[in-house]
Amino acid sequence: MRFREIIAMALTSLGANKLRSALTMTGITIGVFSVISVMTAIGALQASIESGISFLGANIFQFAKYPVNVNAGGRNQKKYENRHNVSYRQALHYHQLMEGYAREICLKSFDFKGQAVYNGLKTTPSLTVAGSNSSFLTANSYTLAYGRNINDEDVALARRVVVIGKTIENRLFPHESPIGKVMKLNGQTFTVIGGLKAKGTAFGQSQDDICVVPITRFFENFGEANRTVNIATQSFSQENYNATFDRAIGAMRIARGLRAEQENDFDIYSNDSLKSAFTSIAGIVRIGAFVISLIALIAAGIGIMNIMLVSVTERTKEIGIRKSIGARSRDILRQFLTEAVFISEAGGILGIILGVVGGDLLAMWLQADLIFPFGWAIAGLVVCSAIGIGFGFYPAWRAAALDPIDALRFE
Amino acid sequence: MLNTDTMRPRGPIVIDIENITKHYVMGEETVHALRGVTLQIHRNEYLAIMGPSGSGKSTLMNMLGCLDTPSSGRYEFNGKDVSSMDDDELAAIRNREIGFVFQTFNLLPRSTSLRNVELPLIYAGVDPETREERAAQTLRDVGLGERLHHKPNELSGGQRQRVAIARALVNNPSIILADEPTGNLDSKTGEEIMALLENLYQAGHTIILVTHEADIARHARRTVHLRDGLIESDATSAATELQTLAFT
Ligand SMILES: Nc1ncnc2c1ncn2[C@@H]1O[C@H](COP(=O)(O)OP(=O)(O)OP(=O)(O)O)[C@@H](O)[C@H]1O
Ligand SMILES: [Mg+2]
Numbered sequence: 001m002r003f004r005e006i007i008a009m010a011l012t013s014l015g016a017n018k019l020r021s022a023l024t025m026t027g028i029t030i031g032v033f034s035v036i037s038v039m040t041a042i043g044a045l046q047a048s049i050e051s052g053i054s055f056l057g058a059n060i061f062q063f064a065k066y067p068v069n070v071n072a073g074g075r076n077q078k079k080y081e082n083r084h085n086v087s088y089r090q091a092l093h094y095h096q097l098m099e100g101y102a103r104e105i106c107l108k109s110f111d112f113k114g115q116a117v118y119n120g121l122k123t124t125p126s127l128t129v130a131g132s133n134s135s136f137l138t139a140n141s142y143t144l145a146y147g148r149n150i151n152d153e154d155v156a157l158a159r160r161v162v163v164i165g166k167t168i169e170n171r172l173f174p175h176e177s178p179i180g181k182v183m184k185l186n187g188q189t190f191t192v193i194g195g196l197k198a199k200g201t202a203f204g205q206s207q208d209d210i211c212v213v214p215i216t217r218f219f220e221n222f223g224e225a226n227r228t229v230n231i232a233t234q235s236f237s238q239e240n241y242n243a244t245f246d247r248a249i250g251a252m253r254i255a256r257g258l259r260a261e262q263e264n265d266f267d268i269y270s271n272d273s274l275k276s277a278f279t280s281i282a283g284i285v286r287i288g289a290f291v292i293s294l295i296a297l298i299a300a301g302i303g304i305m306n307i308m309l310v311s312v313t314e315r316t317k318e319i320g321i322r323k324s325i326g327a328r329s330r331d332i333l334r335q336f337l338t339e340a341v342f343i344s345e346a347g348g349i350l351g352i353i354l355g356v357v358g359g360d361l362l363a364m365w366l367q368a369d370l371i372f373p374f375g376w377a378i379a380g381l382v383v384c385s386a387i388g389i390g391f392g393f394y395p396a397w398r399a400a401a402l403d404p405i406d407a408l409r410f411e
Numbered sequence: 412m413l414n415t416d417t418m419r420p421r422g423p424i425v426i427d428i429e430n431i432t433k434h435y436v437m438g439e440e441t442v443h444a445l446r447g448v449t450l451q452i453h454r455n456e457y458l459a460i461m462g463p464s465g466s467g468k469s470t471l472m473n474m475l476g477c478l479d480t481p482s483s484g485r486y487e488f489n490g491k492d493v494s495s496m497d498d499d500e501l502a503a504i505r506n507r508e509i510g511f512v513f514q515t516f517n518l519l520p521r522s523t524s525l526r527n528v529e530l531p532l533i534y535a536g537v538d539p540e541t542r543e544e545r546a547a548q549t550l551r552d553v554g555l556g557e558r559l560h561h562k563p564n565e566l567s568g569g570q571r572q573r574v575a576i577a578r579a580l581v582n583n584p585s586i587i588l589a590d591e592p593t594g595n596l597d598s599k600t601g602e603e604i605m606a607l608l609e610n611l612y613q614a615g616h617t618i619i620l621v622t623h624e625a626d627i628a629r630h631a632r633r634t635v636h637l638r639d640g641l642i643e644s645d646a647t648s649a650a651t652e653l654q655t656l657a658f659t
Contacts, residue, residue: 325511
């Protein structure tokens with residue numbers, strides 16, 4: 001029997017039970033979709049990161065109390081919580097030690113419950129309020145659209161001035177220039193001195209609902225207790241990045257008052273460490289997606305087996321007829337196996353298409369480049385064939401092993 | 412009166428069974444469907460198997476068609492022991508040597524006449540163009556040229572049986588086995604089917620027919636009577652007897 005005949009036969013009998021075939025297929029589609037969409041999204045993100053998106057600006061590293069993937073730390077969580085906050089005094093000490101050895105030193109502390117009000121208009125109560133200095137824009141890849149940046153004098157005098165992000169400008173100043181306007185930020189008055197260019201979203205979060213105020217003013221209004229200061233440092237050039245980095249760790253240890261034998265009680269973020277943190281999180285998500293879809297696929301495989309067993313019983317007479325006119329056992333085996341593989345493959349192909357589209361939509365939303373995960377797509381097809389054959393074999397074997405005369409007598 | 416049509420020499424033996432038995436074990440009791448049947452059938456014979464219900468006619472027929480296996484006894488098909496054949500060889504015999512016609516037609520309900528008749532050719536590995544042509548021609552031969560694309564439920568009983576006969580014929584088998592082919596048909600349609608079988612016999616096929624109607628059995632040249640799984644009588648009609656004598 002030719003391959004074409006077998007396919008044609010499989011299509012005919014599947015077509016006779018369209019709804020049933022489609023439902024059985026759906027199980028496979030879901031399983032494949034879940035793995036392919038996650039792998040596509042993660043692959044897209046990783047490709048973007050490798051091709052140069054930097055988490056921080058160029059030649060920048062950062063010190064902070066908590067590591068990036070603090071939740072992935074598990075039992076280390078306590079260790080990080082027990083660390084002392086990086087105080088503004090320690091940060092200033094570090095700043096002083098590094099003065100002249102780095103291009104920019106940005107000290108910053110955050111509050112995430114900001115709300116700005118102007119002329120009866122309000123923003124959401126979840127603005128990011130950054131208390132920082134003149135280096136904030138460079139260290140966080142923001143550019144000024146108009147007005148001026150926070151300067152050292154603003155910090156020294158704890159002036160009530162603010163640089164606002166695009167979202168806030170659009171919300172509070174739809175028809176006028178914000179410069180010189182006095183708005184309220186969590187009940188305190190601030191004069192707008194500058195506006196930032198839109199930056200869009202990163203990892204699903206808007207970066208434009210931000211207010212930057214002098215760090216000294218920030219502490220006065222939002223309190224200094226229970227706040228930790230993050231420090232971003234930019235070296236003068238790529239060449240002396242490593243030297244600056246080494247010097248900075250020494251300076252940070254001095255600022256933190258560590259003795260020689262004590263280990264660092266702060267974490268270091270660099271583009272490299274962020275990339276590897278991302279990679280390790282991506283790895284966990286991948287394994288999770290893989291396990292979930294494996295379970296889904298096994299369930300779907302059992303569904304295929306079930307429907308094929310029903311089909312064999314329903315078509316016992318047909319099997320008898322085919323055998324009586326010369327079908328060999330292996331022709332029957334192939335026929336039923338092909339049907340099982342067909343359901344599985346069709347479901348798999350649909351799952352791959354939906355998964356790639358879904359994953360790439362997610363990647364688009366996260367502003368990553370689109371990809372087509374060839375490896376996973378091929379693996380998906382192979383796994384689907386294996387499921388079709390694996391779970392279809394027993395029903396097909398049962399069909400093939402039927403005694404011709406018993407099958408013919410079946411009513 | 413000698414009919415020249417029926418004057419032909421006896422062909423070689425195609426079916427040779429000796430002391431065939433078949434029993435079914437059903438819990439405590441054993442049903443003996445065949446108790447020791449010995450029979451030789453030559454090429455181009457027209458044989459009717461008769462007997463009351465339950466006498467083992469269908470059981471014997473299925474055995475001859477290599478669909479069923481005997482409990483004991485010897486069966487040689489074209490000189491080859493059937494019990495030594497594997498699944499592939501048996502399938503090949505069912506496909507090329509034997510055409511089965513059933514009382515209940517046994518057509519695939521969702522396939523058209525053409526597809527049903529093509530089926531044996533698919534398993535024989537015939538290419539699609541030749542296949543369709545041959546299936547269509549065979550359907551025209553049995554008078555169904557106008558019904559190629561009808562499904563069984565769109566055909567009358569007689570037409571369905573013609574499709575079944577076309578399917579049995581399409582691979583040009585030497586033997587046609589028909590188990591009560593007219594059992595589900597009215598007598599007029601039954602006669603049409605019998606005329607078709609007569610034509611096939613005249614064309615050189617071996618016909619083995621199961622029936623319990625004497626009117627139908629009359630078409631055959633030789634009649635075997637079964638009772639309780641044993642051959643009661645085996646008679647060759649006078650005309651055939653005569654021509655056989657004439658040639659020996
Ligand atoms: N699969 C089976 N299991 C048990 N007994 C069977 C089976 N097939 C046939 N028999 C028994 O074997 C005997 C012969 O059956 P068979 O079908 O050959 O009769 P038949 O001569 O064709 O009868 P009919 O004219 O009614 O078709 C019957 O007694 C029947 O009950
Ligand atoms: Mg019978």
